[in-house]
Amino acid sequence: MTDVELAAARIEPYARRTPLLRTEIDGKPLVLKLEHLQRTGSFKFRGALNALLAGGKPDRVVTASGGNHGMAVAEAASVLDIPATVYAPESVPESKARRIVQAGAELVRAGENYAEAAKLAQEQPGMYLPAYDHPDVIAGQGTVGAEIVADASDVDTIVVAVGGGGLAAGTALSADGRKLVTVEPANCCCLHEALAAGTPVDSRVDSVASSALGATRAGQLPFEILQAAQPVSVLVNDDKIIEARDLLWEMFRLAVEPAAAATLAAWLAGEVPGELACLILCGANTDWSPA
Structure with missing residues (x-):
């Protein structure tokens, strides 16, 4: 068994297998992984x-x-x-x-x-217990991607928001050949800068999503996994993140935190390749009022 498969067996009695929502926006199909419904309100x-x-x-x-x-x-x-x-x-x-x-x-x-x-x-x-730079943490986060692959085999791209890189690295391990897109706020993008530099580097943290995506430096182990996976790295502005968050509420009554909406912001901007993408809505731990 792989590390992700072992993790799935360990956590199965306690963690929720979160649902998928198949839908479309402006006539284009997409799949939403409702991981914000996980216990504690996030994949963590x-x-x-x-x-x-x-x-x-x-x-x-x-x-x-x-x-x-x-x-x-x-x-x-x-x-x-x-x-x-x-x-x-x-x-x-x-x-x-x-x-x-x-x-x-x-x-x-x-x-x-x-x-x-x-x-x-x-x-x-x-x-x-570090937040992301730990093999067992990464394997546990990888069970999100494993569920997507099992429940939506027709998905060809998986889109994940990035803080320190644990969820993205776990998804890279479990994506089973699907294209991986990593999304970060433009003013909070430690993975994007690390991939450009070839090593983790200190980055600024200045985003509406920084309470969840506010790592100042990508984890070394997640970076190594993601460097090998060669994801499409996308940056999105804060205003687009908020627009995507509000759209999730207006269209689907899904209440998520800004970090979770970053994936939809990238998709709406046309930055996500493939015919059918699955966007991971990673968390819902915020207090906000929709526009």
Whole structure:
């Protein structure tokens, strides 16, 4: 069995197999993977759970997160009865901070950004679980792509939003030959810059989607996987992300966070190749009012 197949078997009792929505916009067909319906409201639950199950139950788990990964670790640790501490930047959205605490984890606000929070978290006792630069996390995230392949074999392109690269790398491992398109905000694009430079580099973080896609540097392991996969790398502006988010609500009553709408923004801009694309709607952890 592959690492992704092993991950699927481990997490199956706990994670949701999220549905697909086949639809069309302006007469062009597409498939939406409704991963925002996953436990904790994002794909992150899969990777956190797989990592905690794969290596033997730790006495404590510690992580750093801008929100979604922290909620996922908190929930996975609660399911497995493991104490958890989440270090988050001072800028963590209140909606995400509240849900981390509600899931039973200790929340520590520290640092101006993810990198600073992560540095502090790694100094604490317990198993440190990174948000994306970890093989078991990547394999867990890869179960999203595996479900797409199993449930929609006619899809020829899979489109994924990128923060640190864990979901994109996992999807690359499970796409079974399908074209992979990675999407980032134009002002928050660490993978795009890493692919251009041939190595992960420090990048700025300035986007409406930065609470979820706000990594300042692509993870080394995700980068290596994605460099080999040679995805189509697309950048989208913040205004197009918000337009796509509002369109998902107006047309389908799908309430997602800006990060999740980045994939649709790229598709609407004509930047996605292929005849039938599947767009991963990766999260729904935000408080917003539609236009």
